[in-house]
Amino acid sequence: xxxxxxxxxxxxxxxxxxILGTKCGECGAYNFPPKTACTECGSRSVEFVELSGKGELxxxxxxxxxxxxxxxxxxxxxxxxxxEEGPMWLTMIKGVxxxxxxxxxxxxxxxxxxxxxxxxxxxxxxxxxxxxx
Amino acid sequence: xxGQVRLGRGASIVGVGCTQFGNILETPGIKGLCTEELxxxxxxxxxxxxxLEPKDIDAFFIGGVQMHTAHMFAHYSRMCDWLGLQxxxxxxxxxxxxxxxxxxxxxxxxxxxxxxxxILVVGVDTILSHPxxxxxxxxxxxxxxxxxxxxxxxxxxxxVPHGWDIAPGYGALPTLAxxxxxxxxxxxxDEVMFNINMAVRRQAVLEPKAFVKxxxxxxxxxxxYSDPWEFWNSQYNPYAAWPTRALSCLNPCDGASAYVVTxxxxxxxxxxxxxxxxxxxxxxxxxxxxxxPINWDVDRLPFEGAYKMxxxxxxxxxxxxxxxxxxxxxxxxxxxxxxxxxxQGYKAFLEGRTGSDGDKPICTHGGKHGKGHxxxxxxxxxxxxxxxxxxxxxxxxQIGKVPGISVVHNAGYCMHTAVTVxxxxxx
Numbered sequence: 001x002x003x004x005x006x007x008x009x010x011x012x013x014x015x016x017x018x019i020l021g022t023k024c025g026e027c028g029a030y031n032f033p034p035k036t037a038c039t040e041c042g043s044r045s046v047e048f049v050e051l052s053g054k055g056e057l058x059x060x061x062x063x064x065x066x067x068x069x070x071x072x073x074x075x076x077x078x079x080x081x082x083x084e085e086g087p088m089w090l091t092m093i094k095g096v097x098x099x100x101x102x103x104x105x106x107x108x109x110x111x112x113x114x115x116x117x118x119x120x121x122x123x124x125x126x127x128x129x130x131x132x133x
Numbered sequence: 134x135x136g137q138v139r140l141g142r143g144a145s146i147v148g149v150g151c152t153q154f155g156n157i158l159e160t161p162g163i164k165g166l167c168t169e170e171l172x173x174x175x176x177x178x179x180x181x182x183x184x185l186e187p188k189d190i191d192a193f194f195i196g197g198v199q200m201h202t203a204h205m206f207a208h209y210s211r212m213c214d215w216l217g218l219q220x221x222x223x224x225x226x227x228x229x230x231x232x233x234x235x236x237x238x239x240x241x242x243x244x245x246x247x248x249x250x251x252i253l254v255v256g257v258d259t260i261l262s263h264p265x266x267x268x269x270x271x272x273x274x275x276x277x278x279x280x281x282x283x284x285x286x287x288x289x290x291x292x293v294p295h296g297w298d299i300a301p302g303y304g305a306l307p308t309l310a311x312x313x314x315x316x317x318x319x320x321x322x323d324e325v326m327f328n329i330n331m332a333v334r335r336q337a338v339l340e341p342k343a344f345v346k347x348x349x350x351x352x353x354x355x356x357x358y359s360d361p362w363e364f365w366n367s368q369y370n371p372y373a374a375w376p377t378r379a380l381s382c383l384n385p386c387d388g389a390s391a392y393v394v395t396x397x398x399x400x401x402x403x404x405x406x407x408x409x410x411x412x413x414x415x416x417x418x419x420x421x422x423x424x425x426p427i428n429w430d431v432d433r434l435p436f437e438g439a440y441k442m443x444x445x446x447x448x449x450x451x452x453x454x455x456x457x458x459x460x461x462x463x464x465x466x467x468x469x470x471x472x473x474x475x476x477q478g479y480k481a482f483l484e485g486r487t488g489s490d491g492d493k494p495i496c497t498h499g500g501k502h503g504k505g506h507x508x509x510x511x512x513x514x515x516x517x518x519x520x521x522x523x524x525x526x527x528x529x530x531q532i533g534k535v536p537g538i539s540v541v542h543n544a545g546y547c548m549h550t551a552v553t554v555x556x557x558x559x560x
Contacts (some may be wrong), residue, residue, distance in 0.1 A: 007291070033290075039419075059310055059313075060301070061300075061301035061305030061306065061309070061375055061377075062374060063298040063299075063301045063305075063373065063374040064300070064374065065300065065373065067277075067280060067281065067284065067293075067297060067298060068280075068281055069281075070296055070298070073296070076296060078296050078297075078301040079301070080302075080306055080422060082424075088422040088423065088424055089295075090295065090302055090421055090422045091296055092296035101372070101375050101376070104375060105319050108309060108312075108313065108319070111313070122295075122296065125294045127294055127295045129295075129296070
């Protein structure tokens, strides 16, 4: 991997609409977000790849006392996505109910469901959220 | 995974201490103490329990997590003289909320190495307040600030900016996952969570050192509800993050814990009831997004490793302590570690079997809600409870069939798991 900051490269890529992960040269696993080693086998032989942004929402909820930095976004949905290439990611989820718990209960029966990545600026940073199709 | 290597010399716990868990601004027993004094209180209790003096200790390991609220790092330097251990070898160590469970493994390794014999492990955290410039005055800690700095234990490069929120991630998601996996309605899960809380609060009021002083029916009564189930569903128990309710979450508090570990072959010089450290293992994982919300690698691997080192199987566990910051983990980890039957474990709570009067006792001090969670001190508090139970000294909440094998699990944020297997010598 390059000597430049991987973290910086990740966020710069998001500005361009590209979602970067890594692929392991040894075990073939995809990792997200990109780090300096494979999160599955520990190999250092990882290279940047562009991810599709497709995934499956596993579960989500909405906290009633979110961290200070996200106070202005509350209430928001926060959930676990399995990305098409394999990695799991916890992030803001768009397009789902966050207040009506009866509807949230009904929707649970439809999970997992398809989601696609939506790059959005949240609290001053571009991040990868996922939206229900 | 590398083959397990047996230590050259066994290690035993010969003394334990634990302070009141509460708020050093107001709780009787710890009110007005500074962080150093709180640590010493637990440490000296452990020394007294072992019949030892500071001069008998060869090395010390102090765990504490929240530097921001304690205004402290270098715990070894700042506390060595308070503890009577100045000039002795000592370190600060930290694995977040599993810290003083990890200490048991560190002590065992120190003894196994042959370098030192008598080890003092201390855990201390003061999180509900922070010092002012004129000691020993303190002022309350803003909760938002507390959790912002606690989140320094989570991935700040990627995960935290992505809407990081602990109640959904660590409470709601495993609850939803369990319900869906085993076909329970959320209404049925809510009943399970109600029963878990009934049990932990009932146990907590049996432990004078616990944070919680009222069981659930008494709390409900005090707020005008004669039916605790009605209270559970009332405005006083809103969702922290649907479907996880407020009462299903931890009570963060101040506290200190300590234990003395000696070589197993010398333990009987100090106590008639040595508790042996039979096995231990740890795992580190970055974040909460593992593949299966109710079967995290970070928990499963150290259970397996500690069992293998101790040479036990889950059916031999007499007492289980798990890190129940979110009470759902009593169920999830109870099943994951093999103590409760997979997919059926929720029945143990509905049937009231998990208290000290039950056949599947879990967290008899009330867990992280009932006893309270003093971050770095909690692992030691859990070990204190296990040791008291195994010695038959858990007055008022003693498990009838005195445990011979206990397993203590703690989870540090975000994440580190430590599992320690303890065995009563004559069992």
